[in-house]
Structure formats: C-alpha cells, structure tokens
Amino acid sequence: MSDLIAALRGAIGATQVLTSADDMAAYLTDWRGRYQGDALCVVRPGTTEEVAQVVHLCNEAKVAMVPQGGNTGLCGGATPCGGEVLISLARLNRVRAVDTDNNTITVEAGCTLHAVQEAAHAAGRLFPLSIASEGSATIGGCLSTNAGGVQVLRYGNARELSLGIEAVLPDGRVWNGLRGLRKDNTGYDLKHLFIGAEGTLGLITAAVLKLFPLPRRRATAWVAVASPAAAVSLLTQLRSDCGDAVTAFELISATALELVMRHIPGSRQPLAAPAAWQVLLELSEFAANNPDVELENSLAKATGVQDAILAQNESQRLALWRLRENISEAQKIEGFSIKHDIAVPVSRIAEFVAAADAAIEKHFPGVRVVCFGHVGDGNLHYNLSMLLGVENAGLIARSHEANLVVHDIVHSLGGSISAEHGLGQLKRDEIKRYKSETEMELMQSIKHVLDSHGLMNPGKML
Amino acid sequence: MSDLIAALRGAIGATQVLTSADDMAAYLTDWRGRYQGDALCVVRPGTTEEVAQVVHLCNEAKVAMVPQGGNTGLCGGATPCGGEVLISLARLNRVRAVDTDNNTITVEAGCTLHAVQEAAHAAGRLFPLSIASEGSATIGGCLSTNAGGVQVLRYGNARELSLGIEAVLPDGRVWNGLRGLRKDNTGYDLKHLFIGAEGTLGLITAAVLKLFPLPRRRATAWVAVASPAAAVSLLTQLRSDCGDAVTAFELISATALELVMRHIPGSRQPLAAPAAWQVLLELSEFAANNPDVELENSLAKATGVQDAILAQNESQRLALWRLRENISEAQKIEGFSIKHDIAVPVSRIAEFVAAADAAIEKHFPGVRVVCFGHVGDGNLHYNLSMLLGVENAGLIARSHEANLVVHDIVHSLGGSISAEHGLGQLKRDEIKRYKSETEMELMQSIKHVLDSHGLMNPGKML
Numbered sequence: 001m002s003d004l005i006a007a008l009r010g011a012i013g014a015t016q017v018l019t020s021a022d023d024m025a026a027y028l029t030d031w032r033g034r035y036q037g038d039a040l041c042v043v044r045p046g047t048t049e050e051v052a053q054v055v056h057l058c059n060e061a062k063v064a065m066v067p068q069g070g071n072t073g074l075c076g077g078a079t080p081c082g083g084e085v086l087i088s089l090a091r092l093n094r095v096r097a098v099d100t101d102n103n104t105i106t107v108e109a110g111c112t113l114h115a116v117q118e119a120a121h122a123a124g125r126l127f128p129l130s131i132a133s134e135g136s137a138t139i140g141g142c143l144s145t146n147a148g149g150v151q152v153l154r155y156g157n158a159r160e161l162s163l164g165i166e167a168v169l170p171d172g173r174v175w176n177g178l179r180g181l182r183k184d185n186t187g188y189d190l191k192h193l194f195i196g197a198e199g200t201l202g203l204i205t206a207a208v209l210k211l212f213p214l215p216r217r218r219a220t221a222w223v224a225v226a227s228p229a230a231a232v233s234l235l236t237q238l239r240s241d242c243g244d245a246v247t248a249f250e251l252i253s254a255t256a257l258e259l260v261m262r263h264i265p266g267s268r269q270p271l272a273a274p275a276a277w278q279v280l281l282e283l284s285e286f287a288a289n290n291p292d293v294e295l296e297n298s299l300a301k302a303t304g305v306q307d308a309i310l311a312q313n314e315s316q317r318l319a320l321w322r323l324r325e326n327i328s329e330a331q332k333i334e335g336f337s338i339k340h341d342i343a344v345p346v347s348r349i350a351e352f353v354a355a356a357d358a359a360i361e362k363h364f365p366g367v368r369v370v371c372f373g374h375v376g377d378g379n380l381h382y383n384l385s386m387l388l389g390v391e392n393a394g395l396i397a398r399s400h401e402a403n404l405v406v407h408d409i410v411h412s413l414g415g416s417i418s419a420e421h422g423l424g425q426l427k428r429d430e431i432k433r434y435k436s437e438t439e440m441e442l443m444q445s446i447k448h449v450l451d452s453h454g455l456m457n458p459g460k461m462l
Numbered sequence: 463m464s465d466l467i468a469a470l471r472g473a474i475g476a477t478q479v480l481t482s483a484d485d486m487a488a489y490l491t492d493w494r495g496r497y498q499g500d501a502l503c504v505v506r507p508g509t510t511e512e513v514a515q516v517v518h519l520c521n522e523a524k525v526a527m528v529p530q531g532g533n534t535g536l537c538g539g540a541t542p543c544g545g546e547v548l549i550s551l552a553r554l555n556r557v558r559a560v561d562t563d564n565n566t567i568t569v570e571a572g573c574t575l576h577a578v579q580e581a582a583h584a585a586g587r588l589f590p591l592s593i594a595s596e597g598s599a600t601i602g603g604c605l606s607t608n609a610g611g612v613q614v615l616r617y618g619n620a621r622e623l624s625l626g627i628e629a630v631l632p633d634g635r636v637w638n639g640l641r642g643l644r645k646d647n648t649g650y651d652l653k654h655l656f657i658g659a660e661g662t663l664g665l666i667t668a669a670v671l672k673l674f675p676l677p678r679r680r681a682t683a684w685v686a687v688a689s690p691a692a693a694v695s696l697l698t699q700l701r702s703d704c705g706d707a708v709t710a711f712e713l714i715s716a717t718a719l720e721l722v723m724r725h726i727p728g729s730r731q732p733l734a735a736p737a738a739w740q741v742l743l744e745l746s747e748f749a750a751n752n753p754d755v756e757l758e759n760s761l762a763k764a765t766g767v768q769d770a771i772l773a774q775n776e777s778q779r780l781a782l783w784r785l786r787e788n789i790s791e792a793q794k795i796e797g798f799s800i801k802h803d804i805a806v807p808v809s810r811i812a813e814f815v816a817a818a819d820a821a822i823e824k825h826f827p828g829v830r831v832v833c834f835g836h837v838g839d840g841n842l843h844y845n846l847s848m849l850l851g852v853e854n855a856g857l858i859a860r861s862h863e864a865n866l867v868v869h870d871i872v873h874s875l876g877g878s879i880s881a882e883h884g885l886g887q888l889k890r891d892e893i894k895r896y897k898s899e900t901e902m903e904l905m906q907s908i909k910h911v912l913d914s915h916g917l918m919n920p921g922k923m924l
Contacts, residue, residue, distance in 0.1 A: 192654030
C-alpha cells in the first residue's frame with residue numbers, strides 16, 4: 001500500500017495526498033454524522049488527467065476507490081467503507097465554457113451547484129437545478145446522484161439537465177462524451193449510465209449542462225388547502241391555466257410548518273389561520289406577461305383554496321421560501337427522525353398520504369408525521385418522530401420496521417423508495433425487496449462489465 | 463427452421479406468422495426503397511407475453527430477430543439483413559392508461575405517434591413529439607430511434623419524453639420498467655439503454671410518456687433573414703423575450719423553398735420578395751397571454767429581420783407549416799439527393815453552413831445545397847443534388863466522398879453525423895471514423911453483456 005501512496009504522490013504531488021487522520025477526518029464522515037469510514041488516503045487531483053492517473057494507479061494495485069464531491073449526500077454514498085482511496089473532485093472546479101447561443105455551460109465536476117447557477121446568471125441565463133445544499137454540493141455529486149430539488153416539475157432533474165459528460169472509467173481511461181448537442185442519435189447514450197450511478201461505474205469529471213432563458217418576473221403564493229387531494233387538484237388547474245409557467249409547487253403539512261415556527265427565529269405564519277396543509281407555489285414569466293395577474297385569476301377560480309397570499313415583493317418572496325427551506329433544519333433541531341424520500345405518481349399522492357398515515361398510526365401510535373415536498377414531482381419527504389425523547393428512541397430503534405410500512409405502500413402505488421437521494425449505503429439492501437430480479441440482474445451485469453474488479457465505490461447501491 | 467416456424471405458430475397463432483413472399487413483402491423493404499432484405503418469417507404478436515414467447519423461441523433456436531414498428535425509418539434499421547425472424551409490433555397498439563393529474567400516458571409500442579397525440583388531446587393534454595411520418599411511425603420505433611422533430615427545442619426528443627418502458631430482453635424475459643415517476647433514483651436508469659438502441663438490446667413493448675398542458679394560443683411567423691447567423695441571433699433574442707413559449711424555430715433556405723414552390727401544388731410564397739433564408743417560428747401560450755403581441759414586440763426589436771408575416775388564422779398557419787413539411791416530398795419529386803442529418807451546437811450553425819458550402823463547392827462544383835431544419839436544436843438537413851440527371855448520377859456515385867466532406871466538418875465542430883435518424887445500416891460503418899475507440903468499446907461491451915449471442919437486430923448500429 002505504501003507503494004501505491006508513493007505512486008499517487010508522484011502522480012499528483014505529495015501535498016494532494018492526505019494520509020493523517022486529522023487531514024482526512026472531514027472526508028470520512030457524512031455531514032449528518034450517520035456514516036463513518038476509513039480510507040487508505042484522500043487524494044485531491046486537480047485535472048481530469050490527474051484523476052485518470054489516480055484511477056489507473058488504483059486499478060493497477062486493485063485498490064478500491066470512493067469518489068466524493070461536496071460530501072452533502074444523505075445516504076452514505078460518498079463515505080468509504082474502509083481501506084479505499086477516497087478521490088475528492090473538489091479541485092476540479094473550473095467553468096470551462098459558457099455558450100449563450102447554444103444555451104450550455106461546460107463545468108468541471110468539483111464546481112459547486114451555486115457556482116454553476118452564478119456563472120449562468122452572469123451570462124443572463126438560468127441553470128434551474130436547486131437544492132438546499134447547493135452552496136457545498138458539487139455538480140459531479142449532483143449528476144452522480146441525479147439530484148432533484150424544487151424546480152424539477154418544470155425543468156427536470158440533474159439527468160435531464162445534462163447534454164454530455166466526461167468520465168474516467170474504472171481502468172483509468174477517459175471517455176470524452178462532452179457533447180453540447182440537443183440531438184445526437186449515434187449509438188447507446190452512455191452518459192445516462194454514469195448519471196445516477198453514484199460513482200459505481202466510473203467518475204464524472206466534467207459535464208455540458210443545459211441553460212434556460214432567465215425569467216423576468218415571478219409570482220409566489222402561499223395557499224392554504226384542506227388536503228393533499230386539494231393540492232393536487234390545484235396543481236392540475238394551475239397548469240391548465242398557466243402551463244409551464246408553474247415552476248414550483250411545494251406541499252407543507254401543519255406539523256412541518258409548526259416545527260419551523262418553533263425552531264427558526266424570525267419565522268412568521270403567512271396566513272391569519274394555520275391550515276392543515278399549505279402549498280408554496282411559484283410562476284415564472286417573461287417580459288410580456290404578468291404572472292401576478294395570471295396567478296390571481298387561476299386561484300380565484302380554484303375550488304379547494306381556503307386562503308391565499310401573494311408575495312408583494314422579493315423580501316416577502318424569500319421569507320415564504322425560507323419557511324419551506326428550513327423544514328429540514330427545524331426537524332434536525334427538534335431531534336432525530338426517520339426520513340423517507342419517496343415518489344409516487346402525482347395522481348396517487350392523496351392515496352399515499354392517507355394510507356401511510358393510517359398504517360403508521362396503527363403500527364406506531366402517537367407518532368408525528370412531518371410531511372412535505374415536491375408534489376409537482378410526486379415526491380414527498382415523509383418523516384416520523386415522537387414527541388418525547390424516550391419514545392422517540394424507541395421509534396428510531398424500529399426504523400427498519402417503519403421503513404417497511406411506508407415503503408410497502410409506496411411500492412404498491414407504483415412508487416419509488418428513493419426519489420431524489422439515491423441508494424448509497426442506506427437503501428442498498430432494502431431496494432432488493434422492491435426491484436424485480438430481472439432488474440437487479442441487469443444492474444449487476446452492467447456493473448460487472450464496466451467495473452469487473454468491483455473497484456468503484458464498493459458497498460454502495462449494489 | 464421449420465421447427466421454429468411451427469413453434470412460433472403454436473405460440474401466437476398460425477395467422478400471425480407470415481412466410482409467403484407476398485405476405486412478407488411490405489415488411490422487407492424500407493419505405494424509401496433503399497434497403498431490401500429477406501426474413502425467415504414475419505411474426506405479429508399481439509401482447510407483451512406473445513412477444514416474450516417469440517423472443518424466447520428465437521433465442522432457444524439461436525435465430526436472429528429484427529423488430530419493426532411503422533417501418534418509416536430512414537437508415538435501414540428495421541430492414542432484415544437475411545434469415546432473421548422479423549417481429550412486427552404493429553398489433554401491440556393499445557393505449558393502456560391516461561393519467562391527467564400525473565400528466566402521463568401509458569401506451570403499447572405499436573401505437574402510431576398520431577394515435578398517441580390524439581389520445582393525449584382527447585384528455586386535454588399535449589404529447590409534443592411531432593415528425594413528418596407520425597401517421598405511420600409507431601411509438602416503439604420513435605423510442606428505439608429516439609425520434610426528434612419540430613418541437614424538440616422546447617419539449618425534448620423521444621428519450622426526454624419517456625418516464626418508463628417495458629422491454630423484452632434478448633432471452634425472452636420481460637423487464638417491467640413502466641414507472642410513471644418524475645423522480646426515481648434507485649439504481650442505473652436502464653430505460654436509457656433501450657431508448658435509442660435501435661432494437662439491438664431488446665424490444666420495447668410499452669412506455670409511460672410525459673404529457674404537457676395544452677397551449678391555448680399560438681403565434682406563427684414566417685421571417686426573412688439574411689443568413690443562418692441572423693437566424694441564430696433572432697432565436698437568442700426571441701428566447702430572451704419570450705422564454706420557453708418558443709416551441710418551434712425552423713430554418714429554410716431559398717433553394718429548399720424553391721423546390722416546394724415547383725413541386726407542391728398550391729404552394730405560395732408567404733412574403734413579397736424571396737429571401738436567401740427564411741425562418742418559420744412558433745410561440746405557444748396559455749390563456750392569460752397573447753403570443754401575437756409578444757411575437758410582434760420581439761420581432762420589432764430584432765436587428766437581422768428583413769421582412770416578416772404573422773399567420774392571421776389557423777388556415778394561414780397550416781399553409782406556412784405545409785411549406786416546411788413538404789420540403790422532403792418536393793426533394794423526392796425533384797430526384798435523388800444525398801442527405802445529411804447533422805447536428806452541431808446552435809452557436810456553430812453559421813460556421814457549419816459556411817464551411818460545408820465552401821467545401822462542397824470546392825469538391826463538387828455546381829452542386830445544389832438544400833439546407834433546412836431545426837435550428838433551435840442545432841439540427842440541419844443538409845442535402846445535395848445536381849440540376850442535370852446525368853451529373854446527379856455522378857454525384858450520387860460519389861456519396862461516400864460527399865459524406866466525408868460534410869461529416870468531417872460536423873465532427874470538427876463537435877457535432878453529430880446522425881442528429882435524429884439513427885445509424886441503422888446506413889451509418890454503421892461511418893460512425894467508427896468519428897467515435898473514439900473507448901466509446902466504441904463501451905458500446906460493444908454493453909451489447910455483448912445484454913445480447914451475448916448477437917441475436918437482436920444484427921448488422922445495425924454496431
């Protein structure tokens with residue numbers, strides 16, 4: 001192993017190969033502190049060529065590798081299991097090109113999502129991917145986990161925002177698929193293998209991403225509705241009236257809002273009376289259209305709306321969004337919870353909430369359900385906790401059982417047990433319960449043919 | 463072989479196994495008459511289970527298979543090479559479900575694209591994929607070739623319009639990936655392997671497709687511009703003013719328009735004076751917005767516009783679209799031509815046209831370039847013919863040379879030699895000149911692991 005470390009130092013410089021426990025510590029634990037691993041060393045290559053050299057050396061030595069971006073994942077996908085070479089992509093952080101006529105940006109994997117958004121904005125364009133951790137999350141991580149977030153209903157997830165990628169294969173070869181083309185039908189679309197593969201097939205080192213026109217005006221509303229069904233029906237009407245101007249549609253339960261009120265200083269109830277469910281929605285429009293008027297007209301027609309308020313200025317708009325964005329933080333302050341990141345067809349959201357609520361109440365009486373999420377994508381964060389610490393400890397100990405209760409319902413509705421967070425270590429075993437044998441075998445075959453020695457991010461996903 | 467035919471008859475019924483030359487004729491030639499093959503038999507299964515049985519039997523007998531949808535392909539991808547079992551998916555033509563809240567439609571592979579559009583429309587939704595052959599082309603063929611067409615700049619191609627698929631694998635197993643989810647990060651996204659694979663990895667038997675709100679109003683304009691560069695600059699301005707309301711942006715050269723005038727009865731020049739280049743563009747909007755006003759305002763500001771006319775009603779709109787849609791037909795009447803279906807980054811369209819025109823004029827003096835296409839996707843159809851029949855025969859004989867001239871320029875600009883038609887038999891060999899060895903090897907590995915006996919559509923793509 002000391003040979004490998006020496007070779008890595010020779011390849012990318014001694015200062016970029018970390019071996020002391022202190023230097024490595026930040027890389028070996030995930031940010032929620034749930035996963036902890038050990039690594040042979042942490043390497044920080046600065047170019048694609050250096051990544052290729054690192055991978056080549058590891059492959060020669062048959063030592064496994066763990067790619068890591070901003071280390072903001074929620075499923076332990078970037079935490080080593082023990083003895084791997086951890087490859088941090090953080091130094092590959094150049095914006096290689098912005099092409100405004102082609103509406104593309106070419107970036108390296110280590111660029112933070114925020115940096116990509118900023119570079120797009122500076123060029124008068126929108127890069128619409130937006131997630132809570134965007135200040136630290138890298139674009140390589142976003143692609144490897146196919147990140148989602150709050151604008152997927154209009155713009156798609158990370159996968160749909162990519163036109164091409166550059167990847168280092170498990171044997172150290174570089175595949176240059178950095179094409180900035182809207183149409184290219186010349187064989188298998190290999191980028192889709194690497195996107196969402198959580199680093200198990202190779203390392204994404206750069207990407208060509210789609211840019212969009214920058215909306216000129218937004219209308220943002222906070223709407224009280226009686227039920228998830230009323231929220232879905234409002235979404236359907238709003239889209240019929242305003243089309244794809246609808247760029248965000250978030251559902252927030254009373255319990256989720258309460259937690260924010262309790263723990264996040266400066267939070268204020270937007271409406272006079274708290275409702276069982278609230279929707280935070282946004283329209284984005286261009287110069288000629290007034291989205292406030294559009295939105296008011298559509299809301300006036302809607303049957304299930306109990307009350308609604310439109311943001312009158314940017315600071316009101318940001319205050320509404322902070323209520324939504326602080327739910328996870330408030331929940332963390334409140335204490336441990338069991339998290340589920342599920343998706344069902346949008347038409348089955350109400351059915352899911354009713355069935356899951358009933359099943360959870362039956363199996364875990366007294367549990368608090370904190371439910372919120374991206375209804376426009378059929379994606380809910382359906383989290384569980386008990387009020388009293390000791391009861392909550394008992395619940396957490398029964399996490400696996402709770403997961404089965406929720407995920408069996410998701411599965412019966414044609415849903416997904418990981419909508420946007422991936423599998424990582426967290427759901428690696430559980431997924432076998434829900435995927436067909438045929439699908440698992442296909443995945444294993446692909447893994448085997450691309451990474452026959454099992455060196456890429458072992459213990460994750462598969 | 464007679465054993466296999468008997469077994470196929472047993473599995474799906476004797477009347478659905480065609481063996482006579484007369485019965486098979488229509489399946490064995492492509493619609494342009496460029497490819498002609500022979501098959502052991504033509505089978506017409508009516509359900510996914512029957513498809514699975516057919517594939518199982520062929521796999522047992524190690525007899526190759528060719529899937530075929532509407533047989534409208536342009537590259538010989540659905541024509542047998544000799545001795546295969548041709549599997550027509552035409553009888554799998556049920557719309558299985560329409561879900562308006564989820565904005566999805568679930569259809570079988572043999573549904574024509576037109577039937578899918580109609581079913582969506584009947585539910586008050588838009589299925590935006592639109593190509594000239596939509597009356598005959600099936601959705602299975604569209605997915606297998608990742609079809610594009612005239613609305614890709616706004617809605618994406620067939621790949622981006624799919625949420626899930628059902629496929630029969632080369633050994634006859636059925637993979638049910640019919641998920642109607644906007645977010646699902648639970649492993650490799652296998653559907654993207656089968657989409658665009660031209661039937662070389664298995665047969666797509668059904669799909670869940672995305673639907674969109676139905677635009678209420680359209681504005682359609684015919685605009686004269688001086689050059690491709692002026693067209694691209696108009697596109698960029700229009701998007702900045704009107705955002706994603708821009709749903710079509712087609713470039714048409716004077717030569718392409720002349721052919722339509724000459725050969726298509728009832729065609730009329732939309733503008734007083736013919737221009738070197740014309741753009742047919744369309745905005746799609748919802749109730750609150752008036753796209754005519756939007757479009758007029760944006761065109762009034764544009765610098766490169768020489769003249770423009772807006773369709774005043776639906777019949778004028780359709781007349782403008784007919785000019786665009788009849789270009790291929792007019793060209794067919796005019797005589798043989800060498801066709802190129804290329805894509806480059808939108809920002810390099812002007813550079814491509816200038817370089818290709820110059821190179822073609824140098825190598826093939828006197829050639830007529832018929833250039834038109836989907837500028838918003840960087841996709842041009844760049845076709846070549848000579849005025850006199852005898853000269854044209856000489857040009858056609860030098861097709862390979864002409865392809866190299868055009869495609870080498872495309873490649874140097876980071877482009878694709880098959881934007882939307884696929885590789886099939888036509889470009890199977892030529893693609894090796896442009897893809898890296900690494901990419902070809904990756905493709906071969908994928909093919910080998912999924913279809914180790916090489917039974918799925920041999921001689922196509924790879």
